[in-house]
Amino acid sequence: MTTGSPLARPLARTEPGNRTAVQLEAVTKRFATETAVHPLDLAIRDGEFVTLLGPSGCGKTTLLRMIAGLEAPDDGTVSIFGEDVTDRPANKRPVNLVFQRVTLFPHLTVAENVAFGLRLRRVGKRETEEKVRAALDLVRLPDFGSRRITELSGGQAQRIALARAIANEPKVLLLDEPLSALDLEIRRQLQAELKDIHRRLGLTFVYVTHDQEEAMSMSDRVLVMRQGRIVQAGSPVEIYRQPRSAFVARFLGMSNVLTVTVSAAEDGWLLLDAGDLRFRARQPATPLDAGQHAAMVIRPDSFELRALGPGHPEGQPDGDRRSDDEGSPATVAAPVTGLAGQIQDVRFVGSVVHYRVHAAGRDWQVSARAGHEAVLAEGTPVRLAWRDEEVIAMS
Amino acid sequence: MLRRLRRRLRRRGIGLLHAYVALLLVFLFLPLAVLIVFSFSSSGQLRFPITGLSLRWYREAFGNSGVVSGIFASLEVAAATGIIVTLVGTLAATLVNRHRFRGAGVVTALMLAPAALPGLVIGVALLNFYGDLHLTLSLATVVVGHVIYTLPYFYLVLSARLRRFDPALEEAAADMGAGPWQRFRRVVAPLISPAVIASAFVVLALSWDEFQVTFFTIGDQNTLPLVIWSRARLSIDPSVNAIGTLMVAGSLLVVLFTRRFIADSYS
Numbered sequence: 176m177t178t179g180s181p182l183a184r185p186l187a188r189t190e191p192g193n194r195t196a197v198q199l200e201a202v203t204k205r206f207a208t209e210t211a212v213h214p215l216d217l218a219i220r221d222g223e224f225v226t227l228l229g230p231s232g233c234g235k236t237t238l239l240r241m242i243a244g245l246e247a248p249d250d251g252t253v254s255i256f257g258e259d260v261t262d263r264p265a266n267k268r269p270v271n272l273v274f275q276r277v278t279l280f281p282h283l284t285v286a287e288n289v290a291f292g293l294r295l296r297r298v299g300k301r302e303t304e305e306k307v308r309a310a311l312d313l314v315r316l317p318d319f320g321s322r323r324i325t326e327l328s329g330g331q332a333q334r335i336a337l338a339r340a341i342a343n344e345p346k347v348l349l350l351d352e353p354l355s356a357l358d359l360e361i362r363r364q365l366q367a368e369l370k371d372i373h374r375r376l377g378l379t380f381v382y383v384t385h386d387q388e389e390a391m392s393m394s395d396r397v398l399v400m401r402q403g404r405i406v407q408a409g410s411p412v413e414i415y416r417q418p419r420s421a422f423v424a425r426f427l428g429m430s431n432v433l434t435v436t437v438s439a440a441e442d443g444w445l446l447l448d449a450g451d452l453r454f455r456a457r458q459p460a461t462p463l464d465a466g467q468h469a470a471m472v473i474r475p476d477s478f479e480l481r482a483l484g485p486g487h488p489e490g491q492p493d494g495d496r497r498s499d500d501e502g503s504p505a506t507v508a509a510p511v512t513g514l515a516g517q518i519q520d521v522r523f524v525g526s527v528v529h530y531r532v533h534a535a536g537r538d539w540q541v542s543a544r545a546g547h548e549a550v551l552a553e554g555t556p557v558r559l560a561w562r563d564e565e566v567i568a569m570s
Numbered sequence: 571m572l573r574r575l576r577r578r579l580r581r582r583g584i585g586l587l588h589a590y591v592a593l594l595l596v597f598l599f600l601p602l603a604v605l606i607v608f609s610f611s612s613s614g615q616l617r618f619p620i621t622g623l624s625l626r627w628y629r630e631a632f633g634n635s636g637v638v639s640g641i642f643a644s645l646e647v648a649a650a651t652g653i654i655v656t657l658v659g660t661l662a663a664t665l666v667n668r669h670r671f672r673g674a675g676v677v678t679a680l681m682l683a684p685a686a687l688p689g690l691v692i693g694v695a696l697l698n699f700y701g702d703l704h705l706t707l708s709l710a711t712v713v714v715g716h717v718i719y720t721l722p723y724f725y726l727v728l729s730a731r732l733r734r735f736d737p738a739l740e741e742a743a744a745d746m747g748a749g750p751w752q753r754f755r756r757v758v759a760p761l762i763s764p765a766v767i768a769s770a771f772v773v774l775a776l777s778w779d780e781f782q783v784t785f786f787t788i789g790d791q792n793t794l795p796l797v798i799w800s801r802a803r804l805s806i807d808p809s810v811n812a813i814g815t816l817m818v819a820g821s822l823l824v825v826l827f828t829r830r831f832i833a834d835s836y837s
Contacts, residue, residue: 245741263746278742282760291756292746343746 293341421470640797693786
């Protein structure tokens with residue numbers, strides 16, 4: 176498992192400390208017939224914003240609930256700031272969880288909900304009031320104290336749930352898809368606010384989501400999970416630039432994922448066969464061997480797109496014809512560095528234009544900066560080019 | 571043309587429906603109305619039209635020691651039944667609905683079974699049972715019968731509420747630091763208490779006018795329904811109307827109270 180390089184970390188914020196906030200060792204969870212979490216080790220640093228990302232049923236929520244104490248691991252240990260809490264119930268762990276569904280207590284007011292944990296700990300009245308006010312300020316609902324829970328909208332309810340958890344002063348804040356039931360607009364807004372709250376409090380956040388954009392935009396480190404295992408861990412940039420498997424690439428919403436066979440591997444370079452196309456790519460961090468089945472990605476923004484004149488011999492709708500930039504005749508063995516094709520679809524979204532280009536018998540997603548260049552029309556014959564360095568090989 | 575015909579038919583259909591509902595209500599409530607009207611009559615003759623209004627029969631009913639002791643006996647039985655059923659029923663419904671265990675379905679079926687049995691059968695069975703144990707019949711033996719008879723209703727009403735209880739609320743309370751007892755006291759109890767109180771009132775209403783089970787299990791102290799029955803059997807005594815009217819009023823109050831509680835519950 177690779178850990179996030181400090182350089183990939185977003186700048187201008189308090190750096191996570193060196194202490195370990197959450198430590199999982201060989202943690203395992205089995206349900207009746209299946210294993211939800213395979214023996215898993217994980218260390219989360221103090222102040223880090225870590226996201227467990229994966230499709231439903233990948234074990235991310237189970238993992239989070241084991242940290243919270245709402246689920247007991249079958250094996251392994253859970254430690255929080257060096258203390259083994261494996262056998263402690265949820266109410267005796269210094270962590271708090273924001274649930275996916277609204278779990279505010281309907282018989283209490285907003286302020287009473289936020290004060291719930293403080294009252295249990297018999298914190299003084301004045302101190303409780305101050306902390307409740309601070310928490311409500313933090314979630315930007317300062318005047319909501321006397322409201323009833325039934326009067327809140329979905330977004331407000333999750334803000335109050337967040338305030339309730341924060342007011343309890345946990346050492347680690349756990350969030351189980353807290354935004355998934357909300358409208359896109361409110362979700363975006365709360366994502367930004369969550370990130371801001373994380374920065375201001377310097378608290379360790381462990382966040383669970385199936386939304387890759389959410390994971391990428393908020394986290395210091397993303398752990399991609401699949402079938403009870405962490406399949407890749409790293410900063411959002413690392414994961415985006417170097418997905419280690421086709422699963423991760425696809426889950427991150429990457430297009431242009433091709434299944435390939437490694438036909439040669441030498442000097443840090445690979446030759447990849449995808450049907451009758453051959454690509455040249457750098458050897459990834461986990462090396463691939465010749466003969467191995469693998470996958471590759473060319474990111475939509477890695478392409479160079481150029482319109483071909485209508486009379487150009489390559490500008491035929493059938494882009495299956497192989498060519499390369501040097502203009503030398505194509506041979507079956509030589510890797511391609513360019514394809515001729517035709518634009519099938521154009522989506523202009525302001526700063527970027529997304530094209531769907533049909534070439535070599537398949538569709539390619541291409542994004543180009545809108546800049547000052549002309550937006551190409553549907554049906555335009557084009558030429559796709561890329562550098563070999565931009566071809567990402569993976570298992 | 572056709573539309574107008576259809577509209578007229580529909581209007582007539584609605585008219586018929588209104589008439590049907592009105593008839594049904596008359597059928598349901600006419601005997602009660604007669605009872606109430608006669609309870610305020612000044613004469614002893616049960617004949618229309620009544621000749622004058624008076625509270626004579628109420629005075630007479632309350633002047634009768636049998637009626638008064640019957641009221642107290644009924645109150646005692648209802649109160650004891652209410653308390654026992656509330657404790658036992660809350661525990662049982664909570665266990666079955668919130669901690670799904672093996673055989674929970676069987677327990678529920680057994681809990682509900684007495685509601686399907688005729689009161690007569692419960693009464694006779696209990697009488698035999700008490701006889702075998704050589705127990706002296708008393709109000710206590712009546713209470714046992716009433717507990718058996720009313721528990722299913724309590725269980726049913728409370729289970730309906732508990733099934734809507736989100737277990738995540740308890741998890742949230744635990745996460746906030748509440749231990750098992752605090753979770754019950756601060757979250758579960760306040761949320762289910764309206765349903766518990768409503769169910770308890772249903773039990774009170776059922777026990778207050780229960781006759782069949784009581785008839786077989788009563789000792790020498792009669793409850794109000796048995797006082798009325800024994801008096802009505804001998805002669806048509808207009809004071810029975812007064813007692814009956816009071817019972818109706820009491821039941822009505824309980825029902826209204828219960829409705830308020832159900833409407834106020836959080837859900």
